[in-house]
Amino acid sequence: MNVPVFGPAAIEEAAAPRLVLDAVRDASIAHAEGRTTVPPPLHMEFPDADGDCHVKAGWISGAADFAVKIATGFYANPAIGLPSNHGLVCVISARTGQVRALLDDRGLLTAWRTAAAGALITHALARPGATELAVFGTGQQALLQAVWLAELRPLTAVLVHGRHPDRAAALCGELRSRGLEARPATAREAAGADMIVTTTPATSPVLDAAHVREGAHVTGIGTDMPHKNELPPELFGRARIIATDDHTQCLDHGDFGHAVRAGAAAHDSDTPVGLLLKQPLDRSATAITVADLTGVGALDAALASAVLHRLLP
Amino acid sequence: MNVPVFGPAAIEEAAAPRLVLDAVRDASIAHAEGRTTVPPPLHMEFPDADGDCHVKAGWISGAADFAVKIATGFYANPAIGLPSNHGLVCVISARTGQVRALLDDRGLLTAWRTAAAGALITHALARPGATELAVFGTGQQALLQAVWLAELRPLTAVLVHGRHPDRAAALCGELRSRGLEARPATAREAAGADMIVTTTPATSPVLDAAHVREGAHVTGIGTDMPHKNELPPELFGRARIIATDDHTQCLDHGDFGHAVRAGAAAHDSDTPVGLLLKQPLDRSATAITVADLTGVGALDAALASAVLHRLLP
Numbered sequence: 134m135n136v137p138v139f140g141p142a143a144i145e146e147a148a149a150p151r152l153v154l155d156a157v158r159d160a161s162i163a164h165a166e167g168r169t170t171v172p173p174p175l176h177m178e179f180p181d182a183d184g185d186c187h188v189k190a191g192w193i194s195g196a197a198d199f200a201v202k203i204a205t206g207f208y209a210n211p212a213i214g215l216p217s218n219h220g221l222v223c224v225i226s227a228r229t230g231q232v233r234a235l236l237d238d239r240g241l242l243t244a245w246r247t248a249a250a251g252a253l254i255t256h257a258l259a260r261p262g263a264t265e266l267a268v269f270g271t272g273q274q275a276l277l278q279a280v281w282l283a284e285l286r287p288l289t290a291v292l293v294h295g296r297h298p299d300r301a302a303a304l305c306g307e308l309r310s311r312g313l314e315a316r317p318a319t320a321r322e323a324a325g326a327d328m329i330v331t332t333t334p335a336t337s338p339v340l341d342a343a344h345v346r347e348g349a350h351v352t353g354i355g356t357d358m359p360h361k362n363e364l365p366p367e368l369f370g371r372a373r374i375i376a377t378d379d380h381t382q383c384l385d386h387g388d389f390g391h392a393v394r395a396g397a398a399a400h401d402s403d404t405p406v407g408l409l410l411k412q413p414l415d416r417s418a419t420a421i422t423v424a425d426l427t428g429v430g431a432l433d434a435a436l437a438s439a440v441l442h443r444l445l446p
Numbered sequence: 447m448n449v450p451v452f453g454p455a456a457i458e459e460a461a462a463p464r465l466v467l468d469a470v471r472d473a474s475i476a477h478a479e480g481r482t483t484v485p486p487p488l489h490m491e492f493p494d495a496d497g498d499c500h501v502k503a504g505w506i507s508g509a510a511d512f513a514v515k516i517a518t519g520f521y522a523n524p525a526i527g528l529p530s531n532h533g534l535v536c537v538i539s540a541r542t543g544q545v546r547a548l549l550d551d552r553g554l555l556t557a558w559r560t561a562a563a564g565a566l567i568t569h570a571l572a573r574p575g576a577t578e579l580a581v582f583g584t585g586q587q588a589l590l591q592a593v594w595l596a597e598l599r600p601l602t603a604v605l606v607h608g609r610h611p612d613r614a615a616a617l618c619g620e621l622r623s624r625g626l627e628a629r630p631a632t633a634r635e636a637a638g639a640d641m642i643v644t645t646t647p648a649t650s651p652v653l654d655a656a657h658v659r660e661g662a663h664v665t666g667i668g669t670d671m672p673h674k675n676e677l678p679p680e681l682f683g684r685a686r687i688i689a690t691d692d693h694t695q696c697l698d699h700g701d702f703g704h705a706v707r708a709g710a711a712a713h714d715s716d717t718p719v720g721l722l723l724k725q726p727l728d729r730s731a732t733a734i735t736v737a738d739l740t741g742v743g744a745l746d747a748a749l750a751s752a753v754l755h756r757l758l759p
Contacts, residue, residue, distance in 0.1 A: 135453045136534065136550050175488040177503055177512065184543050188501050188514055190490055199490065201501055203514055203536055205543030219543050221449065221536070223516055228495050230518030230532050235548060237449045 138235045139444050147443035148245060150284050153436060157249040158410055160193055160435035161378065165407025168194040169431035183208045191430035192227060198441070199227045200434035204243065222437045234441050242440065246432045248277035251330055251354045251424075254376055254406050256285040257414060258422040259328045259350040264289040267318060267326035269339045269363070271295035271304045274332035274354060279308055279315075282328070292318035292326055294339075320344075331355055331363040342367035347419040354426045356388045364388040364423065366397035373420035377403040382427040389425040451548045452757050460756035461558060463597050466749060470562040471723055473506055473748035474691065478720025481507040482744035496521045504743035505540060511754070512540045513747035517556070535750045547754050555753065559745045561590035564643055564667045564737075567689055567719050569598040570727060571735040572641045572663040577602040580631060580639035582652045582676070584608035584617045587645035587667060592621055592628075595641070605631035605639055607652075633657075644668055644676040655680035660732040667739045669701045677701040677736065679710035686733035690716040695740040702738040 139147075163169050175188040184207035192199035204220035211217060222236040236242065255266075255278075266288050268275040279291045291313050295301035301317040308315035323329065324344035329351040333339055342365045345351060353364045369375055369392035377383035380403060384390045392398040406424060416422060452460075476482050488501040497520035505512035517533035524530060535549040549555065568579075568591075579601050581588040592604045604626050608614035614630040621628035636642065637657035642664040644652055655678045658664060666677045682688055682705035690696035693716060697703045705711040719737060729735060 135451050136548070138448050138451055138548070140448045170490060172488050172490050175485050175501055175503055175514075177483060177485050177505065179505075179512075179540050179543075182541050182543075184540070186503070186512070186514070186538065186543065188488055188503065190488055190499070190501065192490065192492075199492075199499070201488075201499070201516055203538070203545070205538060205545075207541075207543035210542055213542070215542055215544065217543075219538075219545060221545055223534070223536075225499065225516070225518060225532075227492050227497070228520075229523055229526070229528055230492075230495075230497050230499065230520035230530075231528065232516070232518075232532060232534055232550075235449070235451070237545070 136232050136235055137445070138237055140237050141239050141241055143444060144236055144238050144241055144440055147440045150281070152439055152443065153245050153249045154253065154284065156436045156439040157246050157432050158253055160432045161250065161253070161407040162411045163193045163407070164379065164429050164431050165405035170194065171430045189430040189433065191434035193431055193435055196438060197227060198224050198233060198434070198438040200224050200437040202433050204240065222433065224437050224441045234445060236437055236440065242433065242436050244273055244277060246436045247274060247354060247428065248281040250378065250426055250432060251278045251352050252281035252285055253410055254424040254426070255282055255328055255330060255350060255352045257409050258374060258376065258416065258424060260348055260416070260418060263327035263350070265292070265327045267292040267294065267323035267329045268332060269294050269323060270332035270355065271297065271300040272332060275304055276307055278330045278332060278354070279313060280311055283313060288313055291315040292323045294318050294320050294323040333363055334361060335363050336361055338365035339363050341365070342371060345371070345421060347421065350422045352424040352426065353388045356425070357386065357427050359386040362388060362391050364425070366392040366395035369423055370397035371421050372423040374416065374422040375403045376406045376409050376424040378406045378426045378429050380405065383425045387425045387427045449545050449548055450758070451550055453550050454552050454554055456757060457549055457551050457554055457753055460753050463594070465752055465756065466558050466562045467566065467597065469749045469752040470559050470745050471566055473745045474563065474566070474720040475724050476506045476720070477692065477742050477744050478718035483507065484743040502743040502746065504747035506744055506748055509751060510540060511537050511546060511747070511751040513537050513750040515746050517553070535746065537750050537754045547758060549750055549753065555746065555749050557586055557590060559749045560587060560667060560741065561594040563691065563739055563745060564591045564665050565594035565598055566723055567737040567739070568595055568641055568643060568663060568665045570722050571687060571689065571729065571737060573661055573729070573731060576640035576663070578605070578640045580605040580607065580636035580642045581645060582607050582636060582642070583645035583668065584610065584613035585645060588617055589620055591643045591645060591667070592626060593624055596626060601626055604628040605636045607631050607633050607636040646676055647674060648676050649674055651678035652676050654678065655684060658684070658734060660734065663735045665737040665739065666701045669738070670699060670740050672699040675701060675704050677738070679705040679708035682736055683710035684734050685736040687729065687735040688716045689719045689722050689737040691719045691739045691742050693718065696738045700738040700740045
């Protein structure tokens, strides 16, 4: 029998928000507690085609399955009508090594685990009464971060800041079609929101730390390589709580690393996201909190495994 | 549209011996000439299940496709009626990053490229008139090395040496059913053949260098980890030509590395297999020649791509 392959439609139907949030929350806690195996990724470059390929793997210790995720980015594709990103997730039994299934997800699972991880830590660290969200960036994650946070708490307004006014307007339209109040905002306005999520590929900070209000929470999800940087070091300097999804990764190529190298934060001043998701947090109404997410391979494994459990019970 | 998956039957039908030999030969030459990309593999361990997972990737520079191979080995599987090895090969466009197909080959392609690589270098280095082959080991590769070499030159006899007489007898039966003269042999008899291929997981040499005759050729394909060792250092000391499929790998975890560390061979005394396949070789009738094969990821890519070209022309 051939290995079963599930496409995006089947995966989307199986991956209900509650399933995704539970899988990502449990995997984040396991990662914080050292109960995950995440080997160094495999990487290839295709300079003539402006392309690359990353292979990442992850396992929650003791789980029945592990996952190997193949992801490509070929950045000239849009010119020939193809998406830049492609790939799939291979779910493999951790007991017998048999390939259980392939999830031909077109990057959906990575997008959802990123959105769920951002929404979970934003919800956990923001003031209980905070209802105003600002997103920096106008791409898929800007949309998903708002939509998934709205699964966790009511949002009265979503401020959208993007460099291109037409894209910001389009995202506001999309958010309104999903029942969220949304409007474009300047960087200064957006930086003044109760909750802020940055979702850009920026290489220098997208907001001014001085514009962030006391009591605000900021989550950065866009910084996943050493040359990227969304959040200013001064923001980490003002923060009472700094959450990182992986201490080593965030030091190496996250916004936290920029802050530490700038002398604005101590290298051991962070707390694992998973611990903050596990324990309800005592935060003052005036504290600023920051979360730096760089992406954890074990979350992919947990989510792929949970989705497959729905598809192949 | 979902990614197409091809199973073992379709792959076996597409992979005619000539196609496999041509793909492996061309890829070996490309590798020798530095025209391949082979990133460090990804590796995971599952100690409770006595299992591991390796992910290897390879690309022949300029080729339309590259390949990512996922291979698992779970060594307690036979007790529950499952094969120890599983995995698949993902063929991806090197121009757009789109996944073109999955080859659910159950390890067939790796077995064939190993067999083809062994047969090609054995044929290239052995004396033109040599027709007697000895194989050490009684597993799948012992069978395949003989069968594939018989595609390249006539064999008048195959001597089989194994630790278990019943397995050696069974392999002889299988070889005879494929039209080859075969009989069990002692290690000393086998070491005296014109052509010798070792295919074992041995951790100490399987033959005595003093028993190898002048004019013989020896290929070792079993040594793929630092603790393994099939060919004695003294054999390399007697060899006029030493061929390696990858200089760095063979130094690190091949029989060649054992010989260099023992002082029996200079660390730069080897010649790339690909160059010896490209250029007809001037060898004296009394020279001993040795080839050390550790397995090259670029060969997987080339073979998977050639097979897929037949399946999806």
